[in-house]
Amino acid sequence: xxxxxxxxxxxxxxxxxxxxxxxxxxxxxxxxxxxxxxxxxxxxxxxxxxxxxxxxxxxxxxxxxxxxxxxxxxxxxxxxxxxxxxxxxxxxxxxxxxxxxxxxxxxxxxxxxxxxxxxxxxxxxxxxxxxxxxxxxxxxxxxxxxxxxxxxxxxxxxxxxxxxxxxxxxxxxxxxxxxxxxxxxxxxxxxxxxxxxxxxxxxxxxxxxxxxxxxxxxxxxxxxxxxxxxxxxxxxxxxxxxxxxxxxxxxxxxxxxxxxxxxxxxxxxxxxxxxxxxxxxxxxxxxxxxxxxxxxxxxxxxxxxxxxxxxxxxxxxxxxxxxxxxxxxxxxxxxxxxxxxxxxxxxxxxxxxxxxxxxxxxxxxxxxxxxxxxxxxxxxxxxxxxxxxxxxxxxxxxxxxxxxxxxxxxxxxxxxxxxxxxxxxxxxxxxxxxxxxxxxxxxxxxxxxxxxxxxxxxxxxxxxxxxxxxxxxxxxxxxxxx
Numbered sequence: 001x002x003x004x005x006x007x008x009x010x011x012x013x014x015x016x017x018x019x020x021x022x023x024x025x026x027x028x029x030x031x032x033x034x035x036x037x038x039x040x041x042x043x044x045x046x047x048x049x050x051x052x053x054x055x056x057x058x059x060x061x062x063x064x065x066x067x068x069x070x071x072x073x074x075x076x077x078x079x080x081x082x083x084x085x086x087x088x089x090x091x092x093x094x095x096x097x098x099x100x101x102x103x104x105x106x107x108x109x110x111x112x113x114x115x116x117x118x119x120x121x122x123x124x125x126x127x128x129x130x131x132x133x134x135x136x137x138x139x140x141x142x143x144x145x146x147x148x149x150x151x152x153x154x155x156x157x158x159x160x161x162x163x164x165x166x167x168x169x170x171x172x173x174x175x176x177x178x179x180x181x182x183x184x185x186x187x188x189x190x191x192x193x194x195x196x197x198x199x200x201x202x203x204x205x206x207x208x209x210x211x212x213x214x215x216x217x218x219x220x221x222x223x224x225x226x227x228x229x230x231x232x233x234x235x236x237x238x239x240x241x242x243x244x245x246x247x248x249x250x251x252x253x254x255x256x257x258x259x260x261x262x263x264x265x266x267x268x269x270x271x272x273x274x275x276x277x278x279x280x281x282x283x284x285x286x287x288x289x290x291x292x293x294x295x296x297x298x299x300x301x302x303x304x305x306x307x308x309x310x311x312x313x314x315x316x317x318x319x320x321x322x323x324x325x326x327x328x329x330x331x332x333x334x335x336x337x338x339x340x341x342x343x344x345x346x347x348x349x350x351x352x353x354x355x356x357x358x359x360x361x362x363x364x365x366x367x368x369x370x371x372x373x374x375x376x377x378x379x380x381x382x383x384x385x386x387x388x389x390x391x392x393x394x395x396x397x398x399x400x401x402x403x404x405x406x407x408x409x410x411x412x413x414x415x416x417x418x419x420x421x422x423x424x425x426x427x428x429x430x431x432x433x434x435x436x437x438x439x440x441x442x443x444x445x446x447x448x449x450x451x452x453x454x455x456x457x458x459x460x461x462x463x464x465x466x467x468x469x470x471x472x473x474x475x476x477x478x479x480x481x482x
Contacts, residue, residue: 045300046075049290050087050096053080055225056117056288059319060100066311074304097296098304103336104259104286105176111291112339113328114305118222118321121265121285122180124152125217125242127235132206133161133242135213149216152188152245155195161214163200163227181218183257184284187249202227206234217242220285223269224321232270241276247283258335260284289328292339301341393423397447404454413459420451 051060057080064076079096081087088106090096100117101107126149127133149155164177182192200208200217205227219231235242247253250262263285268275290308292301308325315322328336330343338346400416407413427444 044071044073044075045297045303046077047097047296047300047304048077048079048095050079050081050090050099052083052087052100055319055321056100059117059315059322062315062318062322063308063311066314067307070307070311072303072307074300074307091291091293094293096293097300098290098292100288100290102176102286102288104180107289107336108291110294111289112294112342113289113334113336114292114301114339114342115290115308116326116328117288117290118324119261119263119285119287119326120221121223121263122184122218122220122247122283123228123231123265124181124184124245124247124283125219125232125235126245127214127217127242128237128240130237130239131235131242133209133214133217133231133235149243149245152184152247153190155185155216156190157194158215159196159198159213161198161200161209161212161217163202163205163217163219163231165202177218177220180220180260180284180286183253183260184247187247187253187256200231202230205230209234216245222321222324223265224324229270232272232276236272241272241274244277244281246281250282250284253284260286289336292342294339296339296341298339298341298344301339302345305342305345394443394447397423397444397451401447401451401454404451404458407458407462410459410462413455413462416451417455420448420455424448 049060049064051057057078060076060078064078067074067076079090081090084100084102085106087096087099088101088108088111091099091101091108091111098114099108099111101111147154149158160181162177162181178197181197185192185195198208198212198214200212202219217231217235219228221228232242244265254260254262261284263283265277265281265283267277267279267281270276292304309327312322312325327346328334328338328342330338330346343349397420400419404413404416407416427441427448431441
């Protein structure tokens with residue numbers, strides 16, 4: 001007679017043969033997942049910044065170098081493009097994570113503000129008589145002496161030198177700065193076709209003016225730009241500096257064309273023997289924005305913004321304008337909306353690590369709790385099944401004992417003996433695996449002894465021998481725990 005297996009409980013018992021090891025493994029697995037998340041969160045994230053050539057590219061490269069030096073958790077990979085059109089396109093096509101763009105030229109559809117990298121002002125100046133800009137080094141054609149230019153309305157019929165690059169890819173090329181000039185002229189009812197424009201190379205303003213004398217110079221850029229100081233120098237004579245014309249209608253221009261901003265040039269910002277301007281001067285300007293892709297992680301953008309603003313002073317030694325990097329408007333109705341990650345940092349609402357991953361930790365603890373409860377239930381179920389199996393085996397041994405006493409042939413006793421041997425082997429195997437405690441082992445030993453005695457007594461009876469002599473020959477079974 002063979003003990004029928006308990007198929008499903010047996011599988012559970014096999015799975016939970018080492019319940020504590022399984023529980024420890026689950027704990028290590030959960031700890032490993034949390035550790036992997038912590039490691040992933042602590043590794044530096046690389047962001048790609050698309051930027052045009054020139055000073056902006058040099059600044060972005062300096063930012064990348066500074067981030068590497070300080071080993072912050074965000075690293076920068078500059079992607080140099082031909083100009084602002086290409087940087088905007090790189091952001092929309094997801095080639096870049098961030099981009100430097102000029103507000104009045106090209107704004108990507110998916111861009112949200114991280115910082116105002118620099119603010120540009122429009123400077124309209126009238127060269128001093130006898131300065132290189134007026135052709136002092138080269139006599140001008142004889143003719144009627146031009147009237148003095150005292151206001152923007154006096155520019156009609158004059159030659160205006162526009163400091164700009166002819167490369168159409170760089171900040172919109174010459175047309176972008178000419179558009180700014182035209183916006184000013186139209187406000188003062190000076191038809192753009194009534195003035196002549198001369199393109200001046202920003203890398204060599206003086207040389208450009210040598211062959212192309214002008215009545216006025218128009219230049220746009222940050223107040224710290226070298227080409228502005230070069231233009232002022234070229235427009236200065238030995239006795240005096242240029243006259244800066246105020247754009248008093250700056251607010252009106254901003255209302256008509258929101259791409260431009262009404263601003264001021266602070267008194268004395270350009271320096272010189274006689275600091276220029278001598279008082280605050282109204283004008284218009286526009287900004288170069290650092291934009292982030294709309295779908296870029298808030299945590300990444302927040303960390304990048306934090307490091308960028310923390311490094312401004314370190315960068316200002318090489319790039320004085322870096323100290324002027326400004327935060328964007330974080331209001332919801334801002335003209336250029338801020339990225340939520342940047343706004344969170346700038347508004348002091350940035351999430352900590354536990355804020356970001358609190359849901360993950362909460363659900364992780366819940367899963368561990370459910371897993372622990374499940375393991376405990378399965379372990380309890382397995383132990384209950386084991387007790388039932390042991391009771392079944394003990395009851396089966398009692399049945400074998402009764403069957404031995406009622407056997408009528410030696411062949412029946414031999415079959416019963418074979419079943420007892422199978423149970424004995426299974427018991428020894430469980431004892432070797434520490435699956436049996438001492439009370440259970442004693443119960444099995446006692447039951448096996450009684451079955452063996454019953455088989456021996458019945459064999460003696462069938463052979464015509466006294467049962468007492470046969471029982472005496474049976475050696476009691478003793479199985480010791482390892």
